[in-house]
Amino acid sequence: MKKAIFLDIDGTLVNDKLIIPESAKLAVQKAKENGHLVFICTGRPKSLISPDILEVGFDGIIGSAGGYIEMDQEVLLHVNVKKEDVKHVVDFFNHHGIEFNLESNIGIFTGKNGNTRMRSILEQLHKADPNSKIDLEKGFESIFDTIIESEDLLRDDINKISFFGSKLPLERIKEEFESKFTVIPSTVAAFGENCGEISILGVNKATGIEKIINHLNIKKEDTFGYGDSWNDLEMIEFVHYGIAMGNANEAVKKIANDVTDTHDDDGIYNSFKKYGLI
Numbered sequence: 001m002k003k004a005i006f007l008d009i010d011g012t013l014v015n016d017k018l019i020i021p022e023s024a025k026l027a028v029q030k031a032k033e034n035g036h037l038v039f040i041c042t043g044r045p046k047s048l049i050s051p052d053i054l055e056v057g058f059d060g061i062i063g064s065a066g067g068y069i070e071m072d073q074e075v076l077l078h079v080n081v082k083k084e085d086v087k088h089v090v091d092f093f094n095h096h097g098i099e100f101n102l103e104s105n106i107g108i109f110t111g112k113n114g115n116t117r118m119r120s121i122l123e124q125l126h127k128a129d130p131n132s133k134i135d136l137e138k139g140f141e142s143i144f145d146t147i148i149e150s151e152d153l154l155r156d157d158i159n160k161i162s163f164f165g166s167k168l169p170l171e172r173i174k175e176e177f178e179s180k181f182t183v184i185p186s187t188v189a190a191f192g193e194n195c196g197e198i199s200i201l202g203v204n205k206a207t208g209i210e211k212i213i214n215h216l217n218i219k220k221e222d223t224f225g226y227g228d229s230w231n232d233l234e235m236i237e238f239v240h241y242g243i244a245m246g247n248a249n250e251a252v253k254k255i256a257n258d259v260t261d262t263h264d265d266d267g268i269y270n271s272f273k274k275y276g277l278i
Helices: 022-033 083-095 114-128 130-146 170-177 205-216 230-238 250-255 267-274
Strands: 004-007 037-041 060-063 068-071 074-078 099-104 108-110 147-149 158-164 181-185 196-200 223-227 241-244
Touching (some): 022 267, 068 205, 130 147, 181 230, 205 230, 230 250
Parallel strands (some): 004 037, 037 060, 108 147
Antiparallel strands (some): 060 068, 158 196, 181 196
């Protein structure tokens, strides 16, 4: 029976160096050979889904935490943050000295310090693990390529917003935007503490999955989802088999049907094998 499998990227398909373990690539390819459909289901916008990820050969993309859906080069859904709501976020973050990225399908729009900030993150990771310099630079290369430093940040093509370096409690930011947005802690470990993601209220990975399976007439009982962090919670709860990675945070593990190994310990491959997908 054909199954639909949905894979988060950061912390699930890729490790902390943003590299895909070979076992994960093999698992996806073997599952497809067995007639199953495998989709990316990520908080990243399409512009941040690098060629090495796409080359694995997925059947479609759920990007921007459910805000963008593409299959067979057909766009099934694309929702953007209203321009006046972008202004609200930009004004609030600038007022409080919070750095942020406006994520779109053509690039990541930042203020004048965007590239400097990302390179400082990379440098900190180099210092923490000097032996991984080559892998880290390879993993971050696609991010640097998408950063667009701009003075005009009031755009109508923004899918989602990420922020970091906040001195405000996350609850204060949630309170500011609760009528329009969902605010969660960041899913990218490299961004460190006091980071988060802002997405359109009512749009999440579960709503994206539901649209895909309805489009393909696939039953919910034939769905699998793999994730590790806050923006995976709705996905893990929605699919029939919600699998947390071994490196997932406790909130995800608590609601998951099962917990597999970490990304670097062949977690995806081992789980696919356990459930007869390969």
